[in-house]
Amino acid sequence: MTAAGLRPALYSVRDDDRWCTPSLIDYAGADARLDDVSVSYSRFGSLLDHSLCFQDLERQVASARNAQRAWLLVDGSTGGNRVAMRVVAARSPTASVLLAPNSHHSVMHAAIVCGINVRFCPATVLAGFDAIMPPAPEQIESALSENPGTTAVVVTSPSYEGIVADVAGIADVARRHGALLVVDAAWGAHFGHHPGLPAASAGTGADLVVESLHKCGGAPQGAGVLLLASSRVAPAEIDAAYRELMTTSPSFPLLAGIEGAMTAMTGIGVHYLDRAIAAADELRSGLAELGLPVLSHPRLLDRTKVTFAGVRGFETADALEKRRIVVEKASAGTVLMLATMQLRAGAAGRAHAALGSIVSSGHCRVEPQEEPLTWLSSAPLMEAHAIRRGMPVERVAVDRAAGHIAAETIEIYPPGIPVIAPGWPIDDTALDALEQSRAAGGRIVASDPSLATVAVVDARAGAMSR
Secondary structure, X not given: OHHHOHHHHHHHHHHOEEEOOXXXXXXXOOOOOOOXXXXXXXXXXXXXXXXXHHHHHHHHHHHHOOOOEEEEEOOHHHHHHHHHHHHHHOOOOOOEEEEXXXXXXXXXXXXXXXXXXXXXXXXXXXXXXXXXXXXXXXXHHHHHHHOOOOOEEEEEOOOOOOEOOOHHHHHHHHHHOOOEEEEEOOOOOOOOOOXXXXXXXXXXXXXXXXXXHHHHOEOOOOOEEEXXXXXXXXXXXXXHHHHHHOOOOOOHHHHHHHHHHHHHHHHHHHHHHHHHHHHHHHHHHHHHHOOOOEOOOOOEOOOOEEEEEOEOHHHHHHHHHHOOEEEOEEOOOEEEEEOOOOOOOOHHHHHHHHHHHHHHOOOOEOOOOOOOOOOOOOOOOOOHXXXXXXXXXXXXXXXXXXXXXXXXXXXXXXXXXXXXOOOOEOOHHHHHHHHHHHHHOOOEEOOXXXXXXXXXXXXXXXXXXX
């Protein structure tokens, strides 16, 4: 299909059951070809000085998301995480950030580029579902006590699987330690738009919140927003970072899509989310009939997310896509399906029937397996940003990589969470998990996706730095 070109491939998705992002809502939108313009149109105002049309849109978004201010993004939550990390870096020449283990790679990469020291708090994994839990306030308290003077804490909430952190409790801990709290709420743009879902993240105690409006907020792919949620960060701090990092050539139709989606979500979002939640509920019932374990947890509050185990995840996802059912994410032993707002009538029934056919053969059935994530310790052996600034690097065969200091980020995508990170020691657990995922059909993001070799700090340089 893709060999014929991207445009024909995109036309073909209209016949798919899309249990994956973006979750789209109906609104009257601009034509991306005929209605596109540039900053030469001064009567529209400027994104960088927040004037005219853009000021009005920022105010609309801030009000809808329960925030003090909003900065519009055309590169999703990745752009927001870059701006947030630049704000953190500007606060201290020795800025440091504490990351939850399920932090997206964009946070780690932005911290490295900005010269921020990175630490991780411990991980808790839900057995059998490859799901990294958001940290509890007690875990943040312990990690901050071990790392005094931390500039900021970054928590992903909701998680990829829809599990919501105790943001208010974490915010209390962060404030006691003098740290900012940044919530990566990429998956929470629909929160606050339905009574059966949690409140918008900007009202839960964070200082800065990043949202991907295209994931679950109805907007086109690439739409995002950075929200100011407290008085502990001055708008001027965000403006300075935003001007440094924001493109001067944004897509005006995409920005208009933010306006259309936000207006629709505020007005009729409940209707669309009712349908999505109903589809997710019907899918869960169908999975129970098939005897497949479904993820549940008291803090799994995003009712549009369905994660199940007991299958060979990558093979099952491939088999579903051949039936024009596209899932959000698969792992070696799980599948995650997002009930989107554009799902066609009968989608849950079709998914149930397809999965019944796939698993009845027995080929895709497996016993749920826990993969404990123990490879990222709380402190690196070397600062990641130092490695990326001229540290001698060598490539070693993967069977000789254990014990070396990593010089690159390696991850399974999706979800885009680092498994190996610059500065941390490589161990066999991480390498085994990556190889198992690759062999099962997972997509590895690394300088050598085949995992034949790994970039590590030159042994002599590593010894001298310690």
